[in-house]
Amino acid sequence: MMSKSPVYPVIWHEDRVLLIDQTKLPSEYVIVEISRCDDMARAIKTMIVRGAPAIGVAAAYGMYLGAREIQTQEREAFLSQLEDVAQVLRLTRPTAVNLFWAIARMLKTAYETIGSVEALQASLLKTAQAIQLEDLQTCQMIGDRGLEVLPSNPQQLCLLTYCNTGALATAGYGTALGVVRSAWREGRLARVYASETRPRQQGAKLTSWECVHEGIPVTVITDNMAAHCMNRGMIDAVIVGADRIAANGDTANKIGTYSLAIVAKAHNIPFYVAAPLSTVDFKLSNGMEIPIEERHPSEIYQIGETLVCPPGVEFYNPAFDVTPADLITGIITEKGVVTPSELQNLQVMQPA
Numbered sequence: 001m002m003s004k005s006p007v008y009p010v011i012w013h014e015d016r017v018l019l020i021d022q023t024k025l026p027s028e029y030v031i032v033e034i035s036r037c038d039d040m041a042r043a044i045k046t047m048i049v050r051g052a053p054a055i056g057v058a059a060a061y062g063m064y065l066g067a068r069e070i071q072t073q074e075r076e077a078f079l080s081q082l083e084d085v086a087q088v089l090r091l092t093r094p095t096a097v098n099l100f101w102a103i104a105r106m107l108k109t110a111y112e113t114i115g116s117v118e119a120l121q122a123s124l125l126k127t128a129q130a131i132q133l134e135d136l137q138t139c140q141m142i143g144d145r146g147l148e149v150l151p152s153n154p155q156q157l158c159l160l161t162y163c164n165t166g167a168l169a170t171a172g173y174g175t176a177l178g179v180v181r182s183a184w185r186e187g188r189l190a191r192v193y194a195s196e197t198r199p200r201q202q203g204a205k206l207t208s209w210e211c212v213h214e215g216i217p218v219t220v221i222t223d224n225m226a227a228h229c230m231n232r233g234m235i236d237a238v239i240v241g242a243d244r245i246a247a248n249g250d251t252a253n254k255i256g257t258y259s260l261a262i263v264a265k266a267h268n269i270p271f272y273v274a275a276p277l278s279t280v281d282f283k284l285s286n287g288m289e290i291p292i293e294e295r296h297p298s299e300i301y302q303i304g305e306t307l308v309c310p311p312g313v314e315f316y317n318p319a320f321d322v323t324p325a326d327l328i329t330g331i332i333t334e335k336g337v338v339t340p341s342e343l344q345n346l347q348v349m350q351p352a
């Protein structure tokens with residue numbers, strides 16, 4: 001069942017975290033309650049919660065839940081066990097840097113807080129809540145910044161997006177889908193095309209669900225239809241999210257994003273990446289250094305319960321690819337829209 005209120009994939013409720021189970025959407029709306037760090041790690045790994053900023057928020061709460069389970073009253077022992085909690089969460093998914101960024105910020109809070117273990121635990125909860133609130137505000141800013149660069153002709157745009165970058169993938173509102181949302185609010189959106197996003201179908205299952213929920217006109221296409229739609233003049237701009245952006249602007253996002261960028265270039269259609277600055281990994285000089293997650297082949301050989309390949313076949317299932325910076329028209333952040341080569345200028349504004 002769908003809720004009528006805005007979608008928040010992660011909610012702190014009384015003494016636990018509530019997650020929308022994104023593996024069940026759109027057929028079922030199920031809330032999962034998480035009270036322990038290990039359960040949060042499992043939820044991230046199995047993609048009950050997913051999307052770069054959303055797993056950052058989830059990991060931040062995971063850090064608090066883990067901190068709450070630590071028994072000692074000794075500061076040094078507490079901090080050492082908190083490092084173990086951090087490591088459990090770091091091992092969940094490798095590509096989205098927001099996860100590592102949020103864990104680092106939580107550790108920094110613990111090290112910088114003076115006082116008892118109880119005081120440290122309390123400040124960790126506060127930081128997790130701050131990370132969540134800031135991400136929501138950041139996404140709203142990204143949405144509005146995006147409006148500044150969307151083509152002004154035609155008046156009402158048809159945008160193509162990929163994967164799910166909406167409220168479900170963030171603290172709320174969304175990155176690329178946040179721009180779509182803002183365009184819709186301002187009367188500048190005719191329609192969004194949501195590419196299916198094989199193998200896990202986040203576009204077909206999640207983006208379309210969010211759009212229907214908000215009354216945004218959405219058309220789902222399979223991934224191999226994008227070139228045809230561009231060729232027929234159906235797409236004015238492409239807008240995608242990011243899981244990690246290297247210092248030179250090379251962008252890791254859901255597998256298939258790279259092909260979309262090539263096809264957009266071939267049709268002279270602007271290709272935008274929308275992401276918070278916490279998604280930029282300034283330590284990496286280029287996209288070849290971004291770790292790419294490989295997932296279980298069942299995501300390819302199975303659709304639902306049905307096997308779609310014969311026995312004896314081998315599989316390769318990278319979950320992300322890297323779009324080279326020269327295919328990206330602009331990167332839409334909460335601090336402004338930049339070309340990939342201008343990205344370095346924003347480093348000083350990156351949240352600590």
Ligand code: MRU
Pocket residue numbers: 050051052053096162163164165166169170174175176202240241242243253254319
């Ligand atoms: O594997 P997922 O579903 O976590 O991948 C998510 C994406 O690739 C999104 O496009 C990305 O996180 C964009 S940020 C909202």
